[in-house]
Amino acid sequence: MSGPNTDYDPVEVTPLKAEEVEAARDAALKAIDAATSLEELKQTRLDHAGDRSPLALANREIGALPPAARKDAGQRVGKARGAVNQALAARQKVLEAEHEARMLVEETVDVTLPTDRVPAGGRHPLTTGAEYIADIFVAMGWEVAEGPLIEAEWLNFDALNLGPDHPARTMQDTFWTEPAENHVVLRTHTSPVQARTMLTREAPIYVVCPGRVFRTDEYDATHSPMFHQVEGLAIDEGISMANLKGTLDHFATQMFGEGIVTRFRPSYFPFTEPSAEVDLTCFVCRGAQVVDAGDGQMITCRTCKGEGWIEWGGCGIVNPRVLVACGVDPEKYSGFAFGMGIDRTLMFRTGLSDLRTLFEGDVRLTTAFGSEL
Amino acid sequence: MKAPLSWIKEYVDLPAELGIEEITDRLTALGLKLEAIETSGAGIEGPLVVGQVLTQEPEPQKNGKVINWCTVDVGDANGTGEPQGIVCGAHNFKPGDKVVVILPGGVLPGNFQISARKTYGHMSAGMICSARELGLGEEADGIIVLPADAPAPGTDAREALGLGEEVIEFEINPDRAYALSMRGIARDAALGFDVPFHDPAQRDVPLANAEGYPVRIDDEAGCDYFVARTVTGFDPTAPTPEFIKKRLEQVGVRSISLGVDVTNYVMFELGHPIHAYDKAKLAGPIVVRRAHEGEKLTTLDDTVRELDPEDLVVCDDTGPIGMGGVMGGASTEISKTTTDVLIEVAHWDPRSMFRTGRRHKLTSEAGKRNERGVDPLLPPIAADRVVELLVEHGGGVAEPGVTEVGPGASLETRKPPTTITIPISLPTRIIGIELDDETVVKSLELIGARVKVEDGTLTATVPTYRPDLNDPYDLVEEVARIVGYDKVPSVLPRRATGGGLTRAQQLRRRIGRALAGAGLVEVVDFPFVGEADFDRLGLSADDVLRRTVKLANPLNSEEPGYATTLLPGLLKVAARNISRGQDGVSLFETATVAFPVDQAAPIYGVDRRPSAEEMEKLLAAIPRQPLHLAVVLAGERTRGGWWGAAETASWSDAIDVVRRLGAELGVPVEVASASRAPWHPGRCAVVSIDGVEFGHAGELHPNVCKAFGLPARSAAVEIDLDHLISKVPATAAGPVFSTMPVAKEDVALTVSVDVTVAAVEAALREGAGELLETVRLFDVYEGDQVGEGKKSLAFALRFRAPDRTLKAEETAAAREAAVAKAAELTGAVQR
Structure with missing residues (x-):
């Protein structure tokens, strides 16, 4: 850079001439405008705003001017450079946005490509079904009780008023463990959990017990040596059949939807008296006994065989003999109990027709239900 | 139980306008459940x-x-x-x-x-x-x-x-034995429609006398009433009248001969089993007693039966000639040449009937009624009715001799009728319908009870045809069914105040969801196992898992045990899925297994609650049944696709399942190498919590994969879920973490190949001290560069101080200390 030169006539320094500066500025702006990519703009920046650009060179000359001339020239050059830089920045922004947009377009993928690197898992519908049922009762303030699958004979039978010679024992063919004199069986129903609950808790009792049970049934589409039941037990002061009906109606509606209720028929179970069979409004025809064949013609409902009802389970008022064996005062308390097949309930709900599908472990069953029922 | 409507109608004045459906609906509502209505000749059209x-x-x-x-x-x-x-x-x-x-x-x-x-x-x-x-x-x-x-x-x-005849098939519950007869069904039909009932058992019978066939009862507890009548000069070739033949056919019994048909007919009519002997084949007086040890009897079905000293038998001088109340004997059976018939109608102890029937696997129409209980006043009536029909249709003469022995034979010695006393408000309270006294009394009178009410207390004398009625609540059920179960209103009980799911119940759900979320599919399988399963698992002869709870009556004799491990079942399920075309399956099952305790469970009385000690003794005899989780990873664990090739399940995936569960539940799981069938001896981990082992995970032994037909390198897990759940902290402690900058250091250490990563990692942790935040292995190398018998482990260490930015010297010092400790404890050399 040159030192001050008082002999120098500013007007005579060519690069600082107003027209020169304007020309340089205009050239720069034109080039900036013409840049179509970030690379071109980078070159334009070097050419028109870099160290060797006309305006930069002009700027260098300012210092050599006499002080009187510096202000005027400085303002002129500074303004021009400012305009160029501004245009550069603006153009940069535009080009960057364009670049980004182009990149995104280029990165487009086919989102319908498969994404199932890890196959989906799932929980068994019997598990989620049992939970669904339990939750209906838990929401009413009931608790979920449990007991072992291999059970003392006394709890499975005697305590429930099924004495050693009770004819009802032939109704449930039992898996006995060896030696027989150990009096241990695979539980034939979830009812021993009733006994256990009464033996270990104080009334009032409101428990539901979903669980696995065993009977020596041959394995076919509707029978299995292992199946699942849900047992309910309420022991309180003033419990009546009306409470039982109320509870089961609520259960049915929660399980199968509005309009599905229960019907009682007299029956016999040693552990309840009075006893009842529970029928459920047919969830297919919803009690109408007929269904639309699909062509507007009404035909007899196949699910309930035109009865409007289907068998669901058994229930009754807890036999006072059971209360006594389990240490509940029958003078003070009464109770009700009920039991339904979960497998059957599940088949109703899901339309499965072969019980064996539930137990053969094909992953296609479970994954069809996802992780919840 | 099949019943022709016309036969029922003989004893009850049902209004003519009642359709069969109205009748069966009402009877179903009363507890006699309609099974089917058959109309004979249905489907026949034209000439x-x-x-x-x-x-x-x-x-x-x-x-x-x-x-x-x-x-x-x-x-x-x-x-x-x-x-x-x-x-x-x-x-x-x-x-x-x-x-x-x-x-x-x-x-x-x-x-x-x-x-x-x-x-x-x-x-x-x-x-x-x-x-x-x-x-x-x-x-x-x-x-x-x-x-x-x-x-x-x-x-x-x-x-x-007789076409067009309607036959109703009922499902009769075991307590309603009376409904195994036209008499009983007609009785309920009569009370159901409140119309007159004409009791076919209402007949005058000749009084007992000394001229009858000699009978002695030696066991009055087993047989309290024995009536014998004789018809002589009977024509054994006389045909059974058509109405009897037709009705027997309608109820599902084959017509055999007049003598046999009449006894069956009267049994269906009145409900009491009857037996007929060829009197000519009887030798000496009849004696009723228990069988003697070693006695044998050939029954009517031509089966030789070894009698049990508990069996009740009817004997003559030759020994047993019939199993009382269950099935007659062949030697005295009536035949085509029988002209003199001895009729037996006896009242037997239902329990003995049940036991004998079960013991000899005998089910007969007679046994079915006798074991459920029949009207104890029927014997002379049924016997007289049989005599009447035999004489009418087979000729012959009713002998004047009438034998009646046993306490049931006279009013003085007969068991008095059952009386039941209840507060008259009991039905209202239990049924939940407001019932006035009149309704309660009327209902019980309809079933034939004599009812007395005094000061709010009702006493009912139960009719003899209802031996099932003994308890107060039995009367409640009678009132309920007559008033109608359909009248019971629907009233929710008061709101219970339970505490929701228990912690263990919540955790089990959480475990299931976590496993499903990790891509595992839950299955449900039977718990039955056999020796072949254990052999295929490669268990040693004395392996504790071979000691199962044995079933006395397994469905499949090859699988007599209750599972001690879930793996055999799950491996079979995995193989089934593979054979059905899956390229890989990741399965889990949670179920209890059982370990025998070899103690007898007591049988207590039921008149009181067992004491605390008694309960303890009872519960101690029940096999230990921990909840297990088993996992099988077979074949592809991840699928192949545009992202790359499929990955096959490996030992590490199995161990990761357990580690992840631990992480999900906030329980640190320790992993150590182990050797346990059915796993690969070099690729099996034992998992523990606080030093207590609770299961194994790793690759299955190649022989096991072969034996079960699974892809090579399949992996499996089996753990005691109860143990894991028991270790879950009740409340998780909130973590404290620093927000100061992290300092990262990598170290590569050479160790002998038999040194475990866990050992090196533990040493690094110990040496690095409190500034160490995490240590993670990121590479393992074995090969020429580290030398024979060595491996190189590369760890990433992250350091952080709670309160300041770490200086480079501090980090370096901690790193050096970690390496030094690793060298000291594991012989590690920094590369």
């Missing part, structure tokens, strides 16, 4: 007429069969009055017999269209029918031959056959 065989010409055929070319007079039913030519394959008839003919244009059950057609060289115009072809029974020994007094040829045969 079904009486025919009389005019000619019958046997014609042998090439196939060895002989057919009969017949001409049959069918009156004007064929429109011509000419005899009808019909080919018939049966031979149980002769010219002159009246038969049942379906003419062309008719339809038999199963939509079998009848037309004139050419067969065996004749134009056969119609068919002579068998009972089976008409849907009237299973017997097809030949065609139906009608009695000689059947209507004239050409008459519609439906009436002669």
Whole structure:
């Protein structure tokens, strides 16, 4: 850079001439405008705003001017450079946005490509079904009780008023463990959990017990040596059949939807008296006994065989003999109990027709239900 | 229990306008559940007429069969009055017999269209029918031959056959034994419609005398009433009257001979089993006692039975001649030559009946009624009714001798009728319907009880036909069914105040969800195992898992044990899925397994709650049943695709399942190498919490994969879930973490190949001290550069201080200390 030169006539320094500066500025702006990519703009920046650009060179000359001339020239050059830089920045922004947009377009993928690197898992519908049922009762303030699958004979039978010679024992063919004199069986129903609950808790009792049970049934589409039941037990002061009906109606509606209720028929179970069979409004025809064949013609409902009802389970008022064996005062308390097949309930709900599908472990069953029922 | 409606109607004045559905609906509501209504002859259409065989010409055929070319007079039913030519394959008839003919244009059950057609060289115009072809029974020994007094040829045969008769099939609950008779069903029908009942048991019977056949009861607890009557000069060839035959057929019993048919008929009529002996074959007086050890009896079904000292037997001088109340003996059975019949009607102890029936696996119509309880006043009545029918239809003479022995025989010694006392408010309280006293009393009177009410207390004397009524709540059920179960309102009980799911229940759900979320599919399987399963697992002969709880009556004798491990079942399920075309399966199952305890569980009385000690003893005898989780990873764990190749499940995936569960539940799981069948001995981990082992994970032994038909390198897990759940902290402590900058350092250490990563990692942790935040292995290398028997482990260490930015020297010092500790404890050399 040159030192001050008082002999120098500013007007005579060519690069600082107003027209020169304007020309340089205009050239720069034109080039900036013409840049179509970030690379071109980078070159334009070097050419028109870099160290060797006309305006930069002009700027260098300012210092050599006499002080009187510096202000005027400085303002002129500074303004021009400012305009160029501004245009550069603006153009940069535009080009960057364009670049980004182009990149995104280029990165487009086919989102319908498969994404199932890890196959989906799932929980068994019997598990989620049992939970669904339990939750209906838990929401009413009931608790979920449990007991072992291999059970003392006394709890499975005697305590429930099924004495050693009770004819009802032939109704449930039992898996006995060896030696027989150990009096241990695979539980034939979830009812021993009733006994256990009464033996270990104080009334009032409101428990539901979903669980696995065993009977020596041959394995076919509707029978299995292992199946699942849900047992309910309420022991309180003033419990009546009306409470039982109320509870089961609520259960049915929660399980199968509005309009599905229960019907009682007299029956016999040693552990309840009075006893009842529970029928459920047919969830297919919803009690109408007929269904639309699909062509507007009404035909007899196949699910309930035109009865409007289907068998669901058994229930009754807890036999006072059971209360006594389990240490509940029958003078003070009464109770009700009920039991339904979960497998059957599940088949109703899901339309499965072969019980064996539930137990053969094909992953296609479970994954069809996802992780919840 | 099948019951013809016409038979029921004999004893009850049902309004004529009542349809069968109204009747069965009401009876179902009363507890006699409708199973099915059969209408005999359903499915028969068109001309079904009486025919009389005019000619019958046997014609042998090439196939060895002989057919009969017949001409049959069918009156004007064929429109011509000419005899009808019909080919018939049966031979149980002769010219002159009246038969049942379906003419062309008719339809038999199963939509079998009848037309004139050419067969065996004749134009056969119609068919002579068998009972089976008409849907009237299973017997097809030949065609139906009608009695000689059947209507004239050409008459519609439906009436002669009793077609159109409605038979109701009921499902009778074991407590309602009375409904195993027309008498009982009619009784409920009468009370159901509040119409008069005509009790068929209401009859005058001759008084007992000393002239009857000698009978002695040595066991009055087993048999408290024995009535014997004799008919002599009976015609053993006399046919069973049609109405009895038809009704027996309708209730599902084969007609055998008049003598047998009458005893069956009266049993269905009144509900009391009856036995008939050929009196000529009896030797000396009848004695009722328990069997002696070693005694044998050939029963009516020609089976030799080894008698048990608990079995009740009827004996004569030759020894046992019948199993009392269950089945008669062959030696005194009535036959085609029997002219003198001794009738036995005895009241037996239901428990003995049940036990004997079970012991000898005998179910009979008699046993079914005797073990459930019959009306103890019926014996003389039923015996008299049998005598009446035998004399009426088989000729002969009713001997004046009437034997009645046992305490049941006289009013003084007879068990008094049961009385039950209840607060009259009990039905209202238990049923939940507001019932006035009158309704309660009326309901009980309808079933035949005598009722007394005093100061709010009701005492009912129970009718003898209802031995099932003993307890107060039994009366409540009677009131409830008569008032109607459909009248019970729907009222939710008061809101319970439970504490929701228990922690363990919540955690089990969480575990299931976590496993499903990790891509595992839950299955449910049977818990039955056998030795072959254990062999396939490669368990040693003395492996504790071979000690199962054994089933006395397994469904499959190859699988007599209750599972001690879930793996055999799960491995089979995995193989099934693979064989059905899955490229890989990741399965889990949670279920309890069982370990025997070899203690007998006591049987207590039921008149009180067992004491605390008694309960303890009972519970201690129940096999230990921990909840297990088993996992099988077989074949592809991840799928192949545009992202790259499929990954096969490996030992590490199995161990990761357990580690992840630990992380999910906030329980640190320790992993150490182990050797345990069915796992690969070098690729098996034992998992523990606080030093307590709770299961294994890793790759399956190659032989196990082969034995179960699984892909090579399949991996498995089995853990005690109860143990894991028990270790889950009740509340998780909130973590404290620093927000200061992290300092990262990598170290590469060379160690002997048998040094575990866990050991090196533990040493690094110990040496690095508190500034170390995490340590993670990121590479393992074995090869020339580290030398034989060595491996190189590369760890990433992250350091952080709680309160400041770490200086480079501090981090370096901690790192050096970590390396030094690793060198000291594991012989590690920094590379």
